[in-house]
Amino acid sequence: MNKKPLEFYSEPLPGVDPMELHGKLIVIEGPDAVGRSTQVTALKAWLEQEGHAVLDTGMARSALAGKGIQKAKEGNTLGAVTMTLYYATDFADRLENEIIPALRAGFVVLTDRYIFSIMARAIARHEDPAWIRHVTGFGLVPHAIYYLRTEVNDLVSRVVVGRGHFDYWESGMDFRFGEDMYESFMRYQKRLIRALDGMAKVYGFVTIDARRSPAEIHNELRRQIGKLNLKIVNGKPGR
Amino acid sequence: MANPPANPLFAPNRYRGKLIVVEGIDGSGKSTQIALLSQWLRAQGYAVAFSEWNSSPIVHETTRRGKKKEMFTPTTFSLIHATDFADRTERYILPLIKAGAVVCADRYAYTAFARDVARGVGRQWVRNLYRFAIRPNLSFYFRVPLDVALGRILGGRDAIKYYEAGQDLGLSRDVEESFRIFQGRILDEYEAMSREVGFHVIDATQSIEEQQQRMRAIVLRHLGRSLEKSVLRAPRVVFQ
Numbered sequence: 001m002n003k004k005p006l007e008f009y010s011e012p013l014p015g016v017d018p019m020e021l022h023g024k025l026i027v028i029e030g031p032d033a034v035g036r037s038t039q040v041t042a043l044k045a046w047l048e049q050e051g052h053a054v055l056d057t058g059m060a061r062s063a064l065a066g067k068g069i070q071k072a073k074e075g076n077t078l079g080a081v082t083m084t085l086y087y088a089t090d091f092a093d094r095l096e097n098e099i100i101p102a103l104r105a106g107f108v109v110l111t112d113r114y115i116f117s118i119m120a121r122a123i124a125r126h127e128d129p130a131w132i133r134h135v136t137g138f139g140l141v142p143h144a145i146y147y148l149r150t151e152v153n154d155l156v157s158r159v160v161v162g163r164g165h166f167d168y169w170e171s172g173m174d175f176r177f178g179e180d181m182y183e184s185f186m187r188y189q190k191r192l193i194r195a196l197d198g199m200a201k202v203y204g205f206v207t208i209d210a211r212r213s214p215a216e217i218h219n220e221l222r223r224q225i226g227k228l229n230l231k232i233v234n235g236k237p238g239r
Numbered sequence: 240m241a242n243p244p245a246n247p248l249f250a251p252n253r254y255r256g257k258l259i260v261v262e263g264i265d266g267s268g269k270s271t272q273i274a275l276l277s278q279w280l281r282a283q284g285y286a287v288a289f290s291e292w293n294s295s296p297i298v299h300e301t302t303r304r305g306k307k308k309e310m311f312t313p314t315t316f317s318l319i320h321a322t323d324f325a326d327r328t329e330r331y332i333l334p335l336i337k338a339g340a341v342v343c344a345d346r347y348a349y350t351a352f353a354r355d356v357a358r359g360v361g362r363q364w365v366r367n368l369y370r371f372a373i374r375p376n377l378s379f380y381f382r383v384p385l386d387v388a389l390g391r392i393l394g395g396r397d398a399i400k401y402y403e404a405g406q407d408l409g410l411s412r413d414v415e416e417s418f419r420i421f422q423g424r425i426l427d428e429y430e431a432m433s434r435e436v437g438f439h440v441i442d443a444t445q446s447i448e449e450q451q452q453r454m455r456a457i458v459l460r461h462l463g464r465s466l467e468k469s470v471l472r473a474p475r476v477v478f479q
Contacts, residue, residue, distance in 0.1 A: 011361055013312075014360060064310050068298065071300070072297040077330055081329055082329055085321050093310070127371075137364065
């Protein structure tokens with residue numbers, strides 16, 4: 001069981017042999033402000049406690065393109081295709097230089113977002129779904145994809161209470177989906193949720209109801225990860 | 240999740256403006272020729288704009304740093320150039336073509352088709368990557384034997400750069416030898432795609448004048464009337 005090698009979605013990466021990848025690849029997906037990074041932090045601590053080496057990574061954090069993306073977002077002339085491809089570059093750099101080496105070394109890789117967020121953002125901006133699916137086809141098929149799902153009304157309260165303001169990009173203001181940031185946020189985030197919902201079945205997301213408390217979500221994620229048959233370390237504390 | 244069916248290359252140009260591109264390996268003389276062609280078009284009163292490969296201000300710094308620190312893999316090299324191209328398309332080429340200009344491009348998506356495949360990325364993958372690009376009205380390919388091109392380049396400039404020579408691929412320890420092998424692969428890719436993408440092939444061993452003569456004849460034959468009818472003209476008097 002569970003010895004199946006990882007695969008690429010549609011496009012093999014030059015120079016990578018999936019047979020060498022012994023770690024586990026776990027993806028946390030979901031819209032903006034749903035609480036993904038809180039969960040990644042808590043899961044990492046738990047997994048390390050259990051004796052697993054963990055790499056956590058997330059969008060726009062690559063050594064190659066992270067800074068460039070931040071800078072491009074500070075201006076106001078980043079087009080939809082350019083943004084999509086910049087994020088794809090960032091993802092490829094992290095996949096080849098962080099995720100794959102960690103999987104070779106037997107790590108558990110926890111990634112905050114994956115190709116699905118890149119695809120959802122592109123689709124929400126009217127890009128062709130077949131195009132972006134093929135572009136990101138070099139992604140590895142993860143062992144599990146946990147989709148933290150909620151409604152836009154829940155997201156808006158998280159943004160208002162949590163941050164106290166709307167973010168330009170989270171509101172899709174580059175496309176002006178509505179006449180102000182609130183209207184645009186609501187329409188754009190609905191489009192993102194619809195796009196992610198549309199992928200859930202195709203890509204085998206495990207959908208997690210994210211309207212609950214962070215602790216309840218954490219416990220559910222632990223239960224789900226328990227099904228992945230991670231190697232057990234004996235002599236760990238707390239059991 | 241299998242590969243999507245083969246889609247047509249590029250988005251159709253439904254606008255007033257025209258797009259003319261030149262392709263070929265380093266040392267084929269294409270930059271000289273497109274510069275002469277755009278001057279000729281400008282002299283006839285057309286609004287002409289020029290777009291160079293690898294010139295987007297928001298991507299440039301990332302590419303520069305990646306090259307300097309040798310951070311690229313075949314996939315990220317391909318993606319960052321597509322990002323650069325997307326930015327130029329969205330902010331420059333497309334709006335200008337909509338406005339009715341003749342846009343002359345020194346290298347286009349075909350450069351990626353040839354070079355990225357020579358580096359090892361999938362042929363269909365890189366074609367799909369550039370599907371958002373505007374389809375050129377005319378694509379010129381400057382055909383030149385490898386040794387002629389190498390002779391022009393190796394004599395003429397100081398150092399061949401790391402990625403230009405394909406040294407990331409470990410083809411040879413010797414820079415010139417690596418460059419030769421890599422450019423040879425690129426040349427093979429250009430030749431293989433020539434019919435698929437409908438290149439107008441120019442014999443780049445001919446004199447500069449003969450090549451230019453041929454380009455102008457092809458432009459007149461294929462675009463002559465629509466240039467006159469639809470393309471934007473430069474104002475007669477430019478106020479300073």
